[in-house]
Amino acid sequence: MSPAKKKRKKRKPQRPKTALDIITESFAACGRCSYFWAGYRVINGLEDQEQVAAQTDPDWLTLTWSYPMGELLLKSYGSRFDLDFVHYEGCCKECRRQYVYDALEEEKPPTLKMERVPHLESTPSAAPPQKE
Ligand SMILES: [Zn+2]
Numbered sequence: 001m002s003p004a005k006k007k008r009k010k011r012k013p014q015r016p017k018t019a020l021d022i023i024t025e026s027f028a029a030c031g032r033c034s035y036f037w038a039g040y041r042v043i044n045g046l047e048d049q050e051q052v053a054a055q056t057d058p059d060w061l062t063l064t065w066s067y068p069m070g071e072l073l074l075k076s077y078g079s080r081f082d083l084d085f086v087h088y089e090g091c092c093k094e095c096r097r098q099y100v101y102d103a104l105e106e107e108k109p110p111t112l113k114m115e116r117v118p119h120l121e122s123t124p125s126a127a128p129p130q131k132e
Contacts, residue, residue: 020053023061026117030095033118036076043068058116065101065110073099073112092118 027037041049044064052061063069073081079090081101088101097118103110 018050018053020050023049023053023116030092030097030118032076032092032094033097036072039072039076040069043072060113061116063112063114065112069112073101 024037027033037049040063043066048064052063055061067083070081070083073079073090077090077092077099079088081088081090085101086103089098091098095118097115099112099114101110101112
């Protein structure tokens with residue numbers, strides 16, 4: 001390391017990563033998940049995403065469910081999700097991120113939970129991901 005070397009870029013103070021940055025990076029690592037996360041922001045807004053990211057559960061993110069979310073799931077993951085379902089579990093075909101839709105409690109709005117970080121090694125019986 002030569003201290004005399006001039007840096008071309010001006011040094012900006014590094015902004016610490018927010019919880020939302022970390023989640024967004026995790027979703028951005030996968031094409032389907034980044035599509036989903038971007039769509040979620042369109043439907044529910046940035047403020048909602050920040051609230052989701054601030055959740056303290058180490059494994060799951062609980063998302064806000066709304067009617068357009070069903071279509072977003074379908075478009076993002078190609079899942080055969082139907083709004084008549086009371087419970088649905090699926091996972092991303094690319095990164096194996098799991099999600100769980102639950103509408104078992106009729107007096108409460110349905111919930112959608114997504115894995116914070118996909119667990120690639122948790123599916124030993126599945127075929128190895130195919131590289132294109
Ligand atoms: Zn994915």
